[in-house]
Amino acid sequence: MSSPDNSDLALKEFTFEEDKDTLTVSIPEVLDPQYGMYVWPGAVVLAQYVWTFRKEIKNNTVLELGAGVSLPGVVAAKCGASVILSDSAELPRCLDNCRRSCEANGLGDVRVLGLTWGEVSPELLSLPPLHTILGSDVFYEPEDFEDVLVTVSFLLRTNPEAQFWTTYQERSADWSMEALLHKWGLQCSCVPLDTFGAQGNRIARSSLPGNHTIQMMLITARLPQLQETLYQ
Helix, strand or coil: CCCHHHEEEEEEEEEECCCEEEEEEEEECCCCCCCCCCCCCCHHHHHHHHCCCCHHHCCEEECCCCCCCCCHHHHHHHHHEEEEEECCCCHHHHHHHEEEEEHHCCCCCCCECCCCCCCCHHHHHCCCCEEEEEEEEEEECHHHHHHHHHHHHHHHHHHCCCCCCCCCCCCCCCCHHHHHHHCEEEEEEEEEEHHHHCCCCCCCCCCECCCEEEEEEEEHHHEHHHHHHCCC
């Protein structure tokens, strides 16, 4: 694994709590601006959602897309899910960050996979049946939105009972995914943050998400339309 100098690494702790249950995970952040790999505001909101529904994913297979430092995926793995972390096959340093987060939390059995959005690669085809797909702030650049949804639509077509759990940080009122969701036969529902304890600006004893506006969304397949779109 190629690594930055240890002086560029900082461990950030996140502690999730509900009743008497507590989980603390440590996420290595790369401070060197060349890497820019750190926990984004949307990631802690998604991780809180994973924590809240930990019983639902326990013993099921979960894939995280665009995982980066992998906070939601690490929480899922610590809660008993069989987790696959993925990031762009073209960004080996991002994959290194996935592995580094696993090492920091004693997760030796988590698979790390290079998946490039918009490509139906052998790695994508080799995935096992999935229960849940995770993605925090994967809708960052509008030019990437369709590639993300192409990958998500393929995964939901091959796993029709699965859901894509994703968070989205509002950056522009002009950005919309509605047309692309329709094109790829997908439907989206928004989850109020206060239904899973993510309404504050400090989650999991961290300073995140701060004052950023985050949306939590569940994306699923509308099967008849999805089949039509993919096979035209």
